Amino acid sequence: MNPTPQRIAGRASDIGEGMTVLRALPTRQRRMIGAWCFLDHLGPVDFPAGHGMHVGAHPHIGLQTFTWLIEGEVLHRDSLGSAQVIRPGQVNLMTAGHGIVHTEDSLADGQRLHAAQLWIALPPEAADCPPDFEHYPDLPRWTDGAATMTLLAGTYAGQHMPARFHTPLVGLDAHSPSGGNLRLTLDPSFEHGLFVLAGDMQLAGETYARDELAYLPPGPTELTLHLAAGSRLLLVGGEPFPEPVLMFWNFVGHHKADIATAWRDWEAGDPRFGRVEGDEGRRLASPPLPWVGI
Ligand code: MN
Numbered sequence: 001m002n003p004t005p006q007r008i009a010g011r012a013s014d015i016g017e018g019m020t021v022l023r024a025l026p027t028r029q030r031r032m033i034g035a036w037c038f039l040d041h042l043g044p045v046d047f048p049a050g051h052g053m054h055v056g057a058h059p060h061i062g063l064q065t066f067t068w069l070i071e072g073e074v075l076h077r078d079s080l081g082s083a084q085v086i087r088p089g090q091v092n093l094m095t096a097g098h099g100i101v102h103t104e105d106s107l108a109d110g111q112r113l114h115a116a117q118l119w120i121a122l123p124p125e126a127a128d129c130p131p132d133f134e135h136y137p138d139l140p141r142w143t144d145g146a147a148t149m150t151l152l153a154g155t156y157a158g159q160h161m162p163a164r165f166h167t168p169l170v171g172l173d174a175h176s177p178s179g180g181n182l183r184l185t186l187d188p189s190f191e192h193g194l195f196v197l198a199g200d201m202q203l204a205g206e207t208y209a210r211d212e213l214a215y216l217p218p219g220p221t222e223l224t225l226h227l228a229a230g231s232r233l234l235l236v237g238g239e240p241f242p243e244p245v246l247m248f249w250n251f252v253g254h255h256k257a258d259i260a261t262a263w264r265d266w267e268a269g270d271p272r273f274g275r276v277e278g279d280e281g282r283r284l285a286s287p288p289l290p291w292v293g294i
Contacts, residue, residue: 004204005194005214006030010041012211019045019053024195024213025118026247033193033215034238035167037063037245037252038119041197041211044071045113052106053113056282059273060096061262062127062245062252064120064165067092068152068173070197070232072113078102079274082133091136091152093163096252097122097129099262099273103282116197116234118171121245124254126166134163146180147227149173157185169238173197179229185222192216192237199231249286256291263289 010024025032025039042053053074067074069086076092077083079101086092094102106113122129140151140159151159153171161171170190174182176199186192194201194214201208203225208214216223218240227233245252246259253259265272266286 005216007206007208008213008215010211010213019043022211024211025193030215031244032121032241033191033236034169035120035123035165035241036118036169036193036236036238037121037247038117039193039195039213039236040117041195042117043112043114047106047110047113049110052109052111053104054106055104056284057101057103057276057279058250058284059099059101059262059266060094060250060252061099062122062254062258063096064122065092065094065096065102066118066120066153066171068116068118068171068234070114070116072111072115073107074113074115075105075107076102076133077276077279078131078133079276080131080133081277084133084135086135087137089139089141089150091139091163093134093136095122095129095132097127097131099265100131100133101273101276103276103279116195118236119252120165120169121241121252122166123241127252127254127258136161136163144174145182146178147174147176147182150175167239167241170235172235174227174233174235176227176231177229179227179231181224181226182233183222183224184235186216186220187237188219188221189239190237191218191240192235194225195234195236197232197234199228201228201231201233202226248290260289260291
């Protein structure tokens with residue numbers, strides 16, 4: 001029998017250029033699902049001519065950024081010298097660790113964009129690791145009944161996504177053009193979140209609409225749900241983190257002092273973060289640190 005999930009509604013926020021972002025993690029009800037500590041749903045949005053997504057140079061520490069592209073084309077550039085276009089069906093994984101800077105831009109303005117951007121918190125022993133960037137153009141993909149499944153992270157149904165993560169986790173996309181039932185196998189040591197990217201989902205007798213998240217604590221080994229025609233579901237899961245991480249702006253850490261140091265380093269233009277070649281003019285300023293005396 002399916003357990004009763006916790007229903008979490010994301011918060012809409014406008015980040016300019018007509019761009020709608022729906023944030024499902026962190027929320028007041030739930031800060032993390034396994035190491036997944038941030039979940040933004042971008043679009044779908046049809047940018048008018050002359051407009052697109054343009055995010056200037058900004059730093060990260062203590063996390064991996066994880067981009068799952070559904071529609072559109074986005075150019076990622078970073079302080080390691082990476083310049084990578086991500087296209088539908090692909091994943092970008094950027095490990096910030098000790099520090100990295102990146103930019104994200106629509107490849108062409110006036111395009112449609114639909115994506116999920118997530119952050120994965122690094123555990124204390126990996127939080128300060130060297131930065132890295134990986135692009136995954138081909139992911140394990142198969143048909144399961146009425147849905148096309150894409151493995152985004154971890155291991156599922158005998159498939160393996162080869163990226164290195166620092167804590168046990170899973171990520172899966174299920175797309176059902178015609179609709180139907182879907183049975184998912186779950187690792188009972190993981191907590192899970194089922195986020196509706198498109199359409200709607202019926203689970204445990206309740207309907208979840210687009211941009212709603214159903215949270216399940218560890219325990220179940222399988223789950224049956226129903227997807228309406230045209231629905232797309234994002235499953236994220238992982239071993240519960242021993243304690244929630246601290247998050248401020250684009251920084252994730254285990255101690256306020258580490259985040260305060262990163263904040264000062266960014267404000268001072270410290271070489272710790274490097275720079276995105278030729279993009280000094282679009283450097284984002286950080287908000288003031290919320291802690292005094294650190
Ligand atoms: Mn970023």
